[in-house]
Amino acid sequence: MSVQHMISIPFILGGLFFFIAATVGLLRFPDFFCRLHATGKGDTMAVLLSLVGLSIYEGFSLTSLKIIFIAVFMFLAQPTSTHAISRAALRCGLQPWTREKG
Amino acid sequence: MDNFFLLLGMALFTLVLLCLYRGVFGPGVLNRMAGICAIGTKTLVILLLMGFIYNRVEMFIDISMVYAFLNFVGTITAAKYLEIKGEA
Amino acid sequence: MTRVTDDIIIRAVARILIPFIQLYALYVIMHGHHSPGGGFQGGVIMGASFILYLLTHGLEEAKTRMSEIRAGVFSSFGLLVYSGIGLLCLILGSNYLDYGKLSTVLKVIPAQARSLGILGVEIGVGIAVMAVMFSIFFDISTGGILPEDEEDLGARDG
Numbered sequence: 001m002s003v004q005h006m007i008s009i010p011f012i013l014g015g016l017f018f019f020i021a022a023t024v025g026l027l028r029f030p031d032f033f034c035r036l037h038a039t040g041k042g043d044t045m046a047v048l049l050s051l052v053g054l055s056i057y058e059g060f061s062l063t064s065l066k067i068i069f070i071a072v073f074m075f076l077a078q079p080t081s082t083h084a085i086s087r088a089a090l091r092c093g094l095q096p097w098t099r100e101k102g
Numbered sequence: 103m104d105n106f107f108l109l110l111g112m113a114l115f116t117l118v119l120l121c122l123y124r125g126v127f128g129p130g131v132l133n134r135m136a137g138i139c140a141i142g143t144k145t146l147v148i149l150l151l152m153g154f155i156y157n158r159v160e161m162f163i164d165i166s167m168v169y170a171f172l173n174f175v176g177t178i179t180a181a182k183y184l185e186i187k188g189e190a
Numbered sequence: 191m192t193r194v195t196d197d198i199i200i201r202a203v204a205r206i207l208i209p210f211i212q213l214y215a216l217y218v219i220m221h222g223h224h225s226p227g228g229g230f231q232g233g234v235i236m237g238a239s240f241i242l243y244l245l246t247h248g249l250e251e252a253k254t255r256m257s258e259i260r261a262g263v264f265s266s267f268g269l270l271v272y273s274g275i276g277l278l279c280l281i282l283g284s285n286y287l288d289y290g291k292l293s294t295v296l297k298v299i300p301a302q303a304r305s306l307g308i309l310g311v312e313i314g315v316g317i318a319v320m321a322v323m324f325s326i327f328f329d330i331s332t333g334g335i336l337p338e339d340e341e342d343l344g345a346r347d348g
Contacts, residue, residue, distance in 0.1 A: 005103060016113060019144060023117045026124050026140055032132050035124070039140045050147050057103075058159065066163050067150070070170055073207070074143070077174040080203040081139060084181035087197060089132045091185045164218065164225050168235060171211055175238045178204075182195060182245055 004056060011053025018046035031097035032089055040082030047074045104155055111151045118144050135180055142173035194248030204246040211239040219316045223305065229315030236316065237323025244327065261325040268318025275310050287311070 025038020051071040055064040121144070124137030146166050153162025195201060215235035222228030244252040275287070282291040289307025293300045 001103070009106070012110065015147070016110060019114065019117055019147075022140065023120050026137065027120060032130070032136065035133065036136050039136060043140055043143045047143050047147060051150070054150055054154065057154070063159050063163055066167065070146070070163075070167055073167075073170055073174075073210070074146070076203055076207060077170065078143065080200060081174055081177035081181070083199055084178050084197075085132065085135055085139070088181040088185040092132070094132065161226055164221075164227060167214065168218070168227075168231065171214070171235060172238060174207075175242050178200065178242065179245060186193075 004059060008053045008057035011049050011056065015046045015048075015050030015053060018042050018049060022046060032094060033086060033096050036082055036086050036089075040079060040086075044075065044078040047071065047078065107151050107154050111148055111155070114144050114148050114151070118148075131184065135177070135184075139173070139177055142169070142177075146170055146173075194251070195246055201246050204242055208239050208243055211242070212236060215239065215316075215320075219312055220309070222312050223308065229312035230319050232312075233316040233319025234323060236320040237327075240320070240324045241327045244324075244331070249332070256324055258325065258328055261321045261328065264321035265318050265325065268314045268316070268321065271314030271317065272311055275307060275314070279307070 019042070022039050022042025025042060026035050029035045029038055048071050051067050051074070055067040055071075058064040058067065118141050121137050121140045125134050125141065128134045128137055146169050149162050149166040149169060150159070153159040153166075156162075215232045217232075218227035218235060219229060219232030222232070240252070240256050243255060275289075275292075277286075278295070279288050279291055280286050282294060284291040287307075289304040290300045291303075292307050293303035296303050296306060298306070
């Protein structure tokens with residue numbers, strides 16, 4: 001196992017941690033906006049970390065360049081799609097959850 | 103290293119199943135959409151891991167990229183549809 | 191579905207991402223030989239980029255880039271490229287879409303002529319699929335009624 005692989009493992013495990021955190025948030029949070037809050041940020045960070053780790057594992061080549069391109073694309077696209085869904089929900093008249101209402 | 107990727111893929115697969123709960127039972131269309139969107143990002147990473155396991159990364163990376171594009175376009179389309187139509 | 195979205199974030203991000211998606215679609219068409227993809231898949235990605243443009247920038251602006259007439263012309267042109275290459279092979283004295291004989295026209299060895307022939311066919315398929323994808327979405331989202339027609343109908347009813 002080379003140094004390159006040793007560096008890539010913490011990145012990928014960090015990505016897995018954020019994936020788990022996002023999924024727990026998606027399952028456990030009380031309402032739609034809270035769930036989107038968890039997946040929107042958690043999944044973006046997780047994809048970013050996992051793809052950077054995989055590109056380090058791959059080494060310098062066209063493939064790793066494409067992996068970095070996917071990471072940049074997801075970094076732009078994931079928050080935008082989250083924004084679009086939450087905006088649609090707000091336009092539909094979904095009320096955000098508050099503690100008082102229960 | 104292959105075993106590490108295999109275990110990682112199995113962990114992500116379990117997470118996809120958990121997200122599928124939100125996709126199937128989540129109250130309302132919007133919760134289902136959030137679940138499906140979360141599944142899409144996990145699938146992207148699983149595809150890349152499959153490429154590393156089979157030693158065909160240059161092939162799987164293209165599929166993964168197309169998946170990312172179409173996931174984005176699909177989510178924007180569904181969001182705009184719901185925004186105009188109102189929640190069903 | 192055909193109105194302009196009044197959200198500047200979605201519009202700005204779509205404007206940044208669409209050129210890259212189209213470039214990637216061209217890459218998928220060109221690399222159909224030795225990676226997954228080819229004419230159909232590249233055409234679908236290209237069509238998806240136009241659909242994203244129509245969704246985010248509205249019907250009026252999308253019609254300046256890709257109108258219904260242009261979609262029809264492109265789909266026919268793609269089919270013409272595909273069947274034209276096939277018929278050229280037939281005229282040169284081999285089977286339909288048997289690219290080996292193209293070597294006499296292109297002045298290269300038969301193996302390379304086969305590669306170029308497949309590339310030409312895939313470009314044709316890609317153009318046709320792109321135009322048909324866009325045209326299907328256009329028809330479904332407008333319901334076959336364009337805004338100017340709607341005004342006409344309203345005037346007639348009133």
